[in-house]
Amino acid sequence: MSTQRPYHHGDLRRAVLDAAVEAITEHGPAGVGLRDLARRVGVSHAGPVHHFKDKAGLLTALAAEGFALLADALDATVAAGGDIVELGAAYVRFAVDHRAHFEVMFRPDLYHRDDPALVRERDRAGAALADGVADRPDPELASVAAWSLVHGFATLWNTGALPRDDRDPEAVVRAFAGRLFPT
Amino acid sequence: MSTQRPYHHGDLRRAVLDAAVEAITEHGPAGVGLRDLARRVGVSHAGPVHHFKDKAGLLTALAAEGFALLADALDATVAAGGDIVELGAAYVRFAVDHRAHFEVMFRPDLYHRDDPALVRERDRAGAALADGVADRPDPELASVAAWSLVHGFATLWNTGALPRDDRDPEAVVRAFAGRLFPT
DNA sequence: AGCGCAATCTTTTCACTGTCAAGTTCGTGT
């Protein structure tokens, strides 16, 4: 047998994160095991520990990555001149496209919620959202309302609670976001 | 020692469910263990199994109970002549008052989502929600919008993502539910 | 009243998980 995998994986951290995303999209955050991930990646059962310290550490990294991706997506749409409805659509698109990340992000009982890197990215995403409603009357309330609307829709959609009659989730969100925030 | 607990607990099923609610409100659904619950209730580690079969079975029962409670609460407010805004407020009040139930209910990866008793109560709650928006224009869309709004607010509130500046969550919800659904 | 049966609970065991401590292998800078 010539194909012995090398002692050093190369980029184990990335590989484990990717495997976690795959496992979570299949079985939900509850059905993910450190040892199982190690197996998928082809590494000893304690390999990942060196990179994440904890199971919670792994999920912390995943959540941080998720908030970073979300912040990027939101920033991009405001940079493109998108209004508040576009911002909501981007939020929903992120939740649907990155379901694994999204589910972990809003389960703070699974990770270390005061991790500095995590906090940084989370605040960045929060700032992007706040910017989107800054020009509205009563921005405090508007921010909470907008966030609630898109977040609720996204989670209900992802858990399969909504009738999935082959409609595009983004289109649905645009429909009633326009009603709550008329231009 | 005279106080030997009897071999039969009396109402173990109820006791375990209550213990689960307590444990989940403290540590989240991830931090609940079958054995731990058995300890709290003062019963051997395999005692609960006989009543719920599974860990998932226990959570199924909890979710079913939650949907039943929610359906009752919603039915009560429509019976009292509450409009759609009142219905939303009731939804949020339920989510805050019964956080443990609520969190499990919308994590279908944790329980048996096709359990007949569960399905029955879930549908009952869904019907109550649908009734509340039946007299609106485009009730299909209105139902999804209203549900998204209150559900999103409730989950964000419960996960601690929203600024908790000592405001009553019900009042907040009334404020922007009135905006989305003017009377 | 008393008998038997089935529901309820316990005990034992097993495979599996996360975490830790100690070893092994390897890239990298000097």
Next chain:
DNA sequence: ACACGAACTTGACAGTGAAAAGATTGCGCT
């Protein structure tokens, strides 16, 4: 070239959910 530290492995331990088999008890039936 060589040591040093980072990356991974190996082995062990306590704790978990699940299943099987045994102990206890309430309850219906005659």
